[in-house]
Amino acid sequence: MIGEIIAIGDELTSGRIMNTTSGYAARKLFDAGHTIHAMSTIGDSPQLIGDALLRAINRVDFIIVTGGLGSTDDDITNVAVSRALDRPTMPDLAILAWIREHLASRRISKNNLLEKLAWLPGGAEALDPDSRVAGYQLVHDETPIFFLPGVPEEMRDLMTRIVLPKLMAWQEGAVLQTLQRIYKVFGLPESEINRRITAAGLSRNIKIGYYPVYPDVHVSIILRTTDQISATIQFESACDTLEQLLGGAAYGRDGDELEAIVGEKLLQTKLHLGVAESCTGGLLSHRITRVPGSSRYFLGGAVAYANGLKERLLGVRPATLERCGAVSSDAAAAMAAGVRDRCGADIGLSITGIAGPAGGTEEKPVGTVFIGISSSKAESVDLFNFSGDRNRIQTSAAHAGLRALSRYLDINFLT
Numbered sequence: 001m002i003g004e005i006i007a008i009g010d011e012l013t014s015g016r017i018m019n020t021t022s023g024y025a026a027r028k029l030f031d032a033g034h035t036i037h038a039m040s041t042i043g044d045s046p047q048l049i050g051d052a053l054l055r056a057i058n059r060v061d062f063i064i065v066t067g068g069l070g071s072t073d074d075d076i077t078n079v080a081v082s083r084a085l086d087r088p089t090m091p092d093l094a095i096l097a098w099i100r101e102h103l104a105s106r107r108i109s110k111n112n113l114l115e116k117l118a119w120l121p122g123g124a125e126a127l128d129p130d131s132r133v134a135g136y137q138l139v140h141d142e143t144p145i146f147f148l149p150g151v152p153e154e155m156r157d158l159m160t161r162i163v164l165p166k167l168m169a170w171q172e173g174a175v176l177q178t179l180q181r182i183y184k185v186f187g188l189p190e191s192e193i194n195r196r197i198t199a200a201g202l203s204r205n206i207k208i209g210y211y212p213v214y215p216d217v218h219v220s221i222i223l224r225t226t227d228q229i230s231a232t233i234q235f236e237s238a239c240d241t242l243e244q245l246l247g248g249a250a251y252g253r254d255g256d257e258l259e260a261i262v263g264e265k266l267l268q269t270k271l272h273l274g275v276a277e278s279c280t281g282g283l284l285s286h287r288i289t290r291v292p293g294s295s296r297y298f299l300g301g302a303v304a305y306a307n308g309l310k311e312r313l314l315g316v317r318p319a320t321l322e323r324c325g326a327v328s329s330d331a332a333a334a335m336a337a338g339v340r341d342r343c344g345a346d347i348g349l350s351i352t353g354i355a356g357p358a359g360g361t362e363e364k365p366v367g368t369v370f371i372g373i374s375s376s377k378a379e380s381v382d383l384f385n386f387s388g389d390r391n392r393i394q395t396s397a398a399h400a401g402l403r404a405l406s407r408y409l410d411i412n413f414l415t
Contacts, residue, residue, distance in 0.1 A: 001034050001035070001061040001062055001167065001170070001171050002034070002035050002036075002037050002060045002061050002062075003029060003034050003035070003036055003037065003060050003061060003062045003063065003064060004036065004037050004038045004039070004040075004056040004059070004060045004062075004063050004064070005022045005025050005026060005036060005038075005039045005040070005063075005064045005065075005066070006039075006040050006041075006042060006049075006052050006053065006056065006063065006064070006065045006066070007019050007021060007022045007039075007040070007041045007042070007065075007066050007067055007150070008041075008042050008043075008044065008049060008065065008066065008067035008068040008077055008150070009041075009043070009044060009067040009068060009150055010043045010044045010074065012041050012043075012067070013041055013042070013043040019041055020152050021066045021067070021148070021150060021152055021155045021156075022039050022041070022066065024152070024155070024156055024159070025064050025066070025148075025155075025159055026039060028159055028160060028164060029064075029164075029167075030178060031178060032164055032167070032168065032175075033171075033175040033176035033177065033178060033224075034062075034167065034176075035176075037059065037060050038056075038060075040052055044068060044074050044075075044076055045080075046076055046079060046080035046083060046084075047080075049068070049076070049077060049080035049081070049084070050080050050081075050083055050084030051084075053065070053080075053081065053084050053085070053145070054084055054085075057140060057141055057143050057145075060143070061143065062143060062144045062145070062146070062167060062170070063143065063144075063145040063146070064146050064148065064159075064163070065077065065145060065146065065147045065148065066147075066148045066149070066150050066155055067149070067150030068080075068150065069117070069134035069135065069147060069148075069149050069150070070117075070134065070149075070150075071114050071116045071117055075116070077147065078119065078120060078121060081121045081138070081147070082121045082122075085121065085138075085140050087121040087122035087123055087124075087138075087140075088121075088122055089119040089120060089121055089122070090119065090120065090121075090122050091118045091119055091120075092118050092119075092120050092124070092126055092129075093118075094126070094129050095117060095118040095126060095129060096115060096118035098129075099114050099115055099117060099118055100115070117134055120136055121138060123138055123139070123140075124136040124137070124138045124147075125137050125138075127146070127148075127158050127162045127163070128158065128161075128162055131157075133149060133154045133157070133158065134149045134154075135147060135148050135149055135154070135158045135162075137166065144166070144167070144170055146163050146166075148163070174226035175226070176224045176225065176226060177224065177225060177226065177227075177228045177231060178222065178223075178224050179222065179223045179224070179231055179232065179235040180220065180221065180222045180223075181220075181221050181235075181239055181253055181254060182218050182219065182220050182221075182253060182254050183218070183219045183221070183242065183243070183246060183250045183252075183253050184213075184216050184218055184250065184251055184252045184253065184256060184258075185216060185217045185218070185219055185246055185249045185250050185251075186215060186216050186217075186249060186251055186258075186399060186400075186403055187249045187400075187403070188217065188246070188249040189217075190210050190212060190217045193210065193217055193219060193246070194210060196245045196246075197219075197242065197245060200241055200242075200245055202238055202241065202242075203234065203238070205223055205225070205234065206221060206222070206223055206234075206235075206238045207220075207221070207222040207223070207224075208220065208221055208222075209222070214392065214395065215392070215395055215396045215399045216399075219242070219246070219250075221235075221238060221239060221242055223235045223238070248407065251403060251406060257291075258287075258399065258402045258403060258406065259287045259288055259290055259291050259402055260291050261406055262288070262402050262405055262406050262409070263288070263291045263293070263294055263297060263298075265406060265409045265410070265413075265414065266297035266298075266347075266409070267296060267297055268414070269409060269413045269414065271297065271346040271347055271375075271409075271413065272297055272298070272299050272343075272344075272345045272346050272347070273288070273297055273298050273299065273345055273346070273347050273348075273349060273405075274299050274300060274301045274339045274340055274342070274343030274344075274345035274347070274348050274349070275288070275298075275300075275301035275302075275339060275348070275349045275350070275351075275401075276301055276302050276304060276314055276335040276336065276338065276339035276348065276349070276350040276351075277301065277302070277303045277304070277350070277351050278303070278304060278305055278310070278326065278327075278335075278350075278351060278352040278353070279327075279351060279352060279353040279354065279355045279369065279393075279394065279397060280351050280353075280355075280394050280397050280398045280401070281303055281305070281394065282303045283394055283395070283397075283398040284349070284351060284397075284398045284401050284402070285298075285300075285301060285303075287398055287399075287402060288402075299343045299344070299345050300343060301339050301343060302314060302339060302342075304335070307321050307326055310326065310331070310334075310335060310338075313338075313342065314334070314335050314338030314339055314342065315334070315337075315338040315341065315342065316331060316334040316335060316338055317334065320334055325364070326352055327352050327353055327354055327364055327368055327369075327370060328352075328370060329370055329372075329381045329383065331352055331370070332350050332351075332352050332370035332371060332372030332381050333350075333372045333374070333379055333381050334372075335348075335350035335352060335372060336348040336349060336350040336372035336373055336374035336379070336381075337372075337374040337379070340374045340375070346375060346376070347373065347374065347375045347405070347408075348372075348373070348374040348375070349371070349372070349373055349401060349404075349405050350370075350371065350372040350373075350374075351369065351370075351371050351372075351397050351398070351401050352369070352370050352372075353367075353368055353369030353370060353384075353393070353397055354366050354367065354368050354369075355390045355393045355394050355397070356389070356390050356393060357389070357390060365385070366393070367384075367385050367386040367387050367388070367393050368383070368384075368385060369383075369384045369385075369386060369393070369396075369397045369400070370382070370383055370384075371384065371397070371400060371401050371404050373404060373405060373408050375408075375412065377412045377413070378408075378412050380404075380408060382400075382404055384396070384397070384400050386400075
C-alpha cells in the first residue's frame with residue numbers, strides 16, 4: 001500500500017523540536033512492505049492541515065497524521081479535520097466518562113480542558129480507549145487515516161501495536177517483502193562508489209542509495225518483491241557483486257561500529273592495545289572505550305601533544321623529532337613502538353598530524369596525518385591527507401586509525 005505521513009505542530013516547523021515521529025513511522029511502514037509517497041510537516045493552521053489532508057486522500061491508500069491531539073489551545077488537529085472533511089465533532093462517550101471520572105477523583109471541576117480530548121470528528125474510532133492515550137482512526141472515501149499523538153513514546157507504541165496490524169488486515173493481495181543491507185565504506189568518495197556500481201549494471205529491481213555519514217559513506221542496497229525465494233537469491237548475488245566492487249573500503253554492514261569490530265578482533269586474537277595520540281587529543285581512546293568490555297583488550301595510552309612529552313612518555317628520540325618533525329613517518333613509528341613498550345601492550349597504535357587551521361606547510365599541509373602500528377610481527381606507518389575543518393580532520397584521523405588497526409589485525413594475526 002502507498003501511504004503519506006503528515007506531522008503537525010508549530011514546535012516542529014520552528015525547529016524547537018526535531019520531528020522524529022515521521023522518521024520512525026516511515027521506517028516501520030517500509031519494513032512492513034508499504035511505500036511512503038510523501039512526508040510533510042505543517043504548523044498549527046487549520047487551513048494548512050485541511051489542505052494537506054485533502055490532497056493526501058486523493059493520491060494514497062492510507063494516511064498517518066501525528067500531533068495536535070492534546071488538550072491545549074494550540075492542539076487543533078481535530079477541529080481542522082472536522083472542517084476539512086465536513087465531519088462535525090462528537091463526544092466519544094467512553095473517553096468522556098473516563099475523563100470525568102478522572103477529574104472527579106482529583107476533585108477537579110467539570111468542563112476542564114481535558115474534556116477536549118473526547119471530542120472527535122464524526123465517525124472516528126479511538127485506537128485504544130483503555131490506554132487513555134489520544135489517537136483514533138477515521139475512514140474517509142475508503143481511505144484509512146490514523147491520527148496519532150505527537151509525543152514520540154506514545155506515537156511509537158500505537159504505531160507498532162495497533163496501526164501496523166490494522167494496515168496489514170486492510171491490505172489486499174501479496175505483501176511486499178523488503179530485503180535491505182547497508183554497507184559502511186571509508187576511504188572511497190561517493191562519486192567513485194557510484195561510478196563503480198553504475199558500471200556493474202545491476203538489475204533495475206535493485207535500488208542503490210548513497211548516504212554520506214561523515215567520515216563514511218553508507219551504501220544501501222534494497223530489493224522489494226512479493227516473491228521471497230527468488231528475491232533472496234537475486235539480492236544475495238547483488239550483495240556479493242557490491243562487496244567485490246567496494247573491496248576493502250567496506251568495513252562493516254548495517255549496525256556494525258568500527259570500534260566494536262576492532263574490539264572483537266582483539267578479543268579473538270587475545271591481544272592488548274596501547275595508543276599514543278597527538279592531533280586527535282584523546283578522541284581515538286574515547287572511541288575505543290565507548291565499547292562495553294573494552295577493558296579486556298585496551299590497556300590505555302597517552303595524549304602526548306608536546307614534543308617534550310613524546311620524548312619523556314613515549315621514548316621518542318629528540319634526534320627523530322629534530323630531523324623529521326613530530327608529524328612524520330619516523331615519529332609515528334617511534335610513538336607506536338614507545339606506547340607498546342611503556343604500556344606492556346601487544347600492539348601500539350599512534351596518530352600524529354596537523355589538524356589545523358594553522359600549522360601546515362607546503363610540504364605538510366593541514367590535514368597531513370601519520371598513523372603507526374607496532375607489534376612483534378610487523379611495523380607499519382600510513383600517510384593520510386584529510387580535508388575539512390579541525391573537527392573533521394580529527395574525526396577522520398581517529399576513524400582511519402581504527403580502520404588501519406582492523407586491517408593490520410586481519411593481515412598479521414587473522415589470516
